[in-house]
Amino acid sequence: MSAPLRVHGLVKEFPKGRRGCVRVLDNIDFEVAAGEFVCVVGVNGSGKSTLLSIIAGLLPPTSGELKLNGSPITGPGPERGMVFQAPSLYPWRTVERNVAFGLELLGVPRVERRARVSWYLEVMGLTPFTQSLPNQLSGGQRSRAAIARALACEPQLLLLDEPFGALDVQTKEDMQVFLREVWTRTGTTVIMVTHDVEEAVFLAQRVVVLASDPGRIADNIPVDLPPDRPLEVKRDPPFLRLRSRVEDMVRAHHHNHLAGAAPTA
């Protein structure tokens, strides 16, 4: 299958001070196949969120090439749905109308819109909250609504920027199982950024490790776990081995800021 996303020689610099600039991403090359689930891990400051924003088209790259299905990415669009860490739902819209937002813009007729929205709400287990406002939902429900809203536009690529970062551990694990299910049911290509290695290994088919200062790809680690993954997988030796391997890799590329500050007793 041809790669729907190709990133080649991507460099991103942000201006700093009067004339200088700081390079946050350096020569990134990577591809994502159709239907693949890729997790990008790295410490804070490795530029992983910047990478995702560039793929979403929200930030222009300094140089390099990005192509989705062969056509260059020049700006944001509904074929690349994005979900942020803090669920950015429209607080004045009900769950139903939040999920319908993209379809309204496309001019999908009301009846079809309703049908599509209710299908995604069903998949996401949000049917009882159709008419709720976001501030009446729990953290997990908000995350699910944000994912449903992105999926309703049937994106070729779903971009997730630490979507479960603010959830408690139990809710987070529920959401992980859920996301695997949704991925299997919709077949959407997913790129997810996280700093939680366990989450990355559990969810992805492949983990991309970013090194920091400047952000560059340190390693590409395939996750050869069975596709059917109950939560218990997290306790199995193969999972733990893989997790340790990724963790070591992340740590090796993390400038240890605490090293100099250790007490000298």
Added chain:
Amino acid sequence: MQDHRAAGAVPEVTGPPTTRGPEQVFGKLPRRSRTVRPSRLWSIRQNIPRGARRVLITIGVLTPLLAWWALTASQAVNPVFLPSPQDVLRSGQELIASGELAADTFATVRRVVLGFGLAVLVSVPLGLLIGSFRAGEALFEPLLALLRYLPASAFIPLLLIWLGLGEPSKVGLLFIGTVFFNTLMTADVVRLVPRELIQVSYTLGANRREVLRKVIFPHALPGMIDAMRVNAAAAWNFVVVAELVASTSGLGYRIVRSQRFLQTGRIFAVLIVIGFIGLAIDLSFRKLRSSVAGWAA
């Protein structure tokens, strides 16, 4: 040593293996012996009993009224300076009976609606422009920030020269007095729209126009209504100032006229009317906010 094998027994804990803790380094930290005692009425940001709240409100409103009544009843003050509540009531009844109060109120409210309404019509789009676009900010904000500090009342002579003694100069003063503040306050609430909300809208296929209309405007709406509520109070101030200077109708004019004839009772009556209309304006803006933007309650 004791036997810890019994169920629930607490093993002996010795704490972390510290070699040189803060106490060895700095010496003893002084401790306070008293903790904060609970208080039913004076705990910071805690609810108070319902009954207590009612009693306090009654005391807060009735005490000044009673003091006023007692002061005038004792005849310690010349009634020309401080009329009694009965005098004020009588003056109010006179003003109502003669139809002057209704006419004055209508004239004043009309000016506020025109002047402040015009200011809102200009400031809402301008505030959206400044708050949403850096170009709009660069183009308009420096001048507006300066103009805001020019006291509107200082424009009265100029307005009288430009627009004459009639209605336009009063409407103009209200406009000048409120348009700058309302624009900058609107721009501020527009700037508070979370960046993620705008970005996520782009990834859902929205263009700039749609982001402005379907995301920024509805998100900023409750804040814009709050800004209007604050500035409507300012407008209400300016209208009376405008009428004090040169006018032949309106509540401010009524105050000046009553002063000429030393009718302090009438001045008091008009002040009370002004206060209540202000309160009504405030309440209606609150009502408007909760009905169009209940989500932000």
